Amino acid sequence: MHVDSRMMDTVRLTTPGVGAVVRSLLGVLALTAAALYWISPTAAMWTAGAGIITGAIALQDTPGRRLPIVLISSAEVGAAALLGSLTTDYDALFVAVVAGWCFLAGMQWALGANAGFVAAAAAGLLVITPPESMSLPAVVATTVLTVATGLVQALLVWLRPPQRWRAQQHALTRAHRSLAQDARNLAANTDTPLDPAQLTWLREVFTNIPQHQRPKAYQLGYQLPERIAATLVALRRTDADLTELSSAAGEFLDAIADHGVAAHRGADRALQRVDAAAAAVTGSGANAAQRFAEQLHEAAVLRFGRLRGPDLRGSLRGSAGALRRHLVSTSPVLRHAVRLAVATAVGVAVARFAELHEPYWLALTVLLVLRPETAHTYTRCAGRLAGLAAGIAVASAISLLWPPTGMVAAVSAAAFVGVAYAVWGFGYIAVSAALAAAVVFLLGIAEPVEGTAVLSRLLAVAMGGGLALLTHVTLPDDAMIRLRQRAGELLMTEIDYAAMVMRAFVHELDRPADALATAWQRAFRARAAFEAASGATRLQDPTERQWLRSLRTALNAITGACTTMESSLPAEPVALSPEFVAAVDDYVDALRGAPPNPAALWTVDLPELLAADRRVRDVAHTVTESSSGARVLVAEMAAITRSLAAITPIPEPTWAG
Template structure:
């Protein structure tokens, strides 16, 4: 589905970032050998990718944190690369830490892998104060330059949505102050429905998290304020809560650098006041407080609630939670550390020319995946080899080194931005070609032949596959991951069928058939994983419940597909169509992470289903197709809630 593919960042932003990367690289070439330039280009490209991610806030801080990580990798590599035994120990520890960072998400894992690559490609030359300082400063300058650029020229793709949300939050702040002063002040929850029009012409699959269903949160805040007014709670406490909430809402709407701290302190006061209320008033106040915190978290991604805690402490806690033997993240970290150490040892001790490509291949292809592990691993190796072949053929007629190689490498990394939307094969090919020219910047890593590179890539790919075979994921963990994958594909199928009832789109039959095929393949993989796991009584009970609920979801979807009218019914109220769209968005949820399989957001799903039933009650009696839809949606919701609330077994014994 095209709407699910990532979009290309703005051309102007990519051009500015690329120019900054080249400027720092050329300065490094003037001051030192190509090693510092390689570090500058690598760090600049990674920080550029972080800065250009769609996010409403926190980019500058995130880029600076990533810069520090990349600088630390370069510093360690420069100091230890000449001493093989020490370098192996440092590489093992760093690779293990990089693997554990997948617990924080896919982006964090890929950034950690890039930092490890900078450490690995450091040439084994004796360090001097000058060479180490220039490499570290070039890396630091490349990252800081990206932070400065993103602070001066923030992305403008979602400027319309940002402006609309800012206006809505300012309006809510004004309403909160009026309500604090006058308990009987009129509030109309429908006054924010215009936000839907602002978000209607954007594709939900391409929005960052802060803009997916962004119109709903202000509407919920308005409804929560109305509910709080109608509870008859203590006037003084409610007035204090609403006054502090108005301060927080104004801060959320602002773009000043002090807005984050103002929002943090206001939210702490709101939460304390809400805790002082009890009964029905307390529930309404706490619901309002949670929604305020959610709005602040979306605006300031590193804002923690309700305490003011540094994001690094949360990251450490998250990683520490995966230091147990059944965690797929821990097993990936061990696999990565072992493979990197073996790859470096092969480069240093075996007669392999330019053997650093072995470790680079491991970093580029090894992932903490349980689904399609070997297929994707081999596919990435093939894509990487294809990119290397293309770059090597170009180098037969032109062999750039120094600054020409830096220019080509930066251009190819820009191509990788674009190729990412076509899948992991195209992305691997673009990255492979870019890394070829990146290494040609420095004479110490340049000069590899096509045979040298392909030989090392094959060895690295083999290491990655063997690592998965010898240290596979825990069988029960693998089963849970497969169950999450199956659940997600079934829900994607349901979402397409439900959408076809109220929206007309191109080739709905083909879309439903493709979604069903994905669900069928996921079911086969799930059954294979369940057959491999040792079936305890608890596991058999959970499998029966899971299969029964999922079969009921499938039956409801096929019934909907059989009853699907040739065209969406004409004259459906806008409110009903909106309720269906809200249900679809709540149904699809967020993508899974390497550390956590896909799950159902029960609260959001049941609330959306309740809203859909309320809107269906207002339909005329001749709306038979819509009533069939509502009945089957109720079945889907009931069984998905059963799946989500049934505890998975934690042991196969």
């Protein structure tokens, strides 16, 4: 039931287009109506919930293959519906099943944040199971329908992908064909003139849409072709024999520009030629050839996901291995899984054995509030609870005017899910409010919504929030692990700030002053969290104290470098060589390190960063003679690299190995 964590982490939540959302919700309502009239209101509630969850996954911007991710999500929601319907007659067994499922849902954060979110959403379907028995045919039909609604979401997006995705795909096709022609020309004649500036139009295709609608997964879309073009120019300036490498690159770029069924096989075959040809290049062009091959591999990942990934059995073994590594007491993922299992089990037990009105909200609130990151649980708990309360109040007020049930409730739930998509860019509080209203009406599909029960819902939410915080206080994260997580978050935000300043040197940013101020605010908040964790941790090991001292020194150096770079930003854009811009982009990508993940400490790939710093210095001569700001940029990038290299390493925790 799991896929490789890198595949799940490709999902990045963005705001889909209106047309795509409408089609998704219409598909949900169609299958909900079928479940309501052919099976039961409970089956309709599960079907609607499953469609909303899988629709949210299907609508996200995912490079390569979206179908496996939606299939996994469909299987999980179907399994939740099956377990809930089979065990709901037996209260003690049902509580145990909820505890076990939520433990596994918490452990799935070891595979990535999105795997954890999908499992938690499926747990939400499980905890709202009504205490009513279902016949075996109804159980089977309900399970099949909940899985089918996820497949319908994938089918809808496949049949009619959002317009902006098509525009970006067409732009990338045009860019890849242009690069393929350049590579073939270079293979035929090394004196062929190449102009990397010919791809400047590509950037506008990706950035000429609202910020909240920009696909996170495709941010490399306009940068990567520019970097490939710059590397072709660098290769042309060497004295290496580029005939085979350029010919193989042309074949590969033509293959990824093709959208036929044979594109995947053709690209795989051509990429093997590229690797062999790059390995054969020696002398002054060896480094550029290797960099060129790496960039083509990145292009393959962007186009297909991964060309030669593990099969299903290998992916399952890898996922199981990742989970086993976190079965140690210091792992934040294991502690989150235990907290989630205990809190939801208590919430469901109270709902089953106590005389509470609107009892589902207790366990649902736990699922919405608890996070593996201590900071996200504590600092955002009040905001999430306020959002839930506001959404419940709005939905309850509407129910006083027009008490919905059945398909009326389903339509109302779908409408508020649409509102959640619309307010995604306004933050988690607004989204929490919209989702809470949607859940009120989702529950109303099976049981009529009573507007007068608003106080009971709010009381259950308050109890759920208190239960979530109590379990976090009772079973906190390991102090040293928490300190290292806060240190990683601080280092990441400081580096994000530095990367923003570097990009402002070589690219035009939307409202650069606001972007830099926002990055600085994030770094300031992260430093406060780090200092709080540092003050609460006693470091007994001298190695750990040395690590902390070196970390503080590096952080101060990065802050100083950022201040110097920001004060040297040119008032007007400066013309820089394409090679220099591509080298700075490579450095920024290496500097930002691995994506943040609760299951792993944030790190920077130091060898990759050192190599990227060398590439910047190798091409710096093309700009530093005419730009004082560029000289400052190159010097401060070297200072940041030295500071990060000077951080004293300490052994990784066993769960991070």
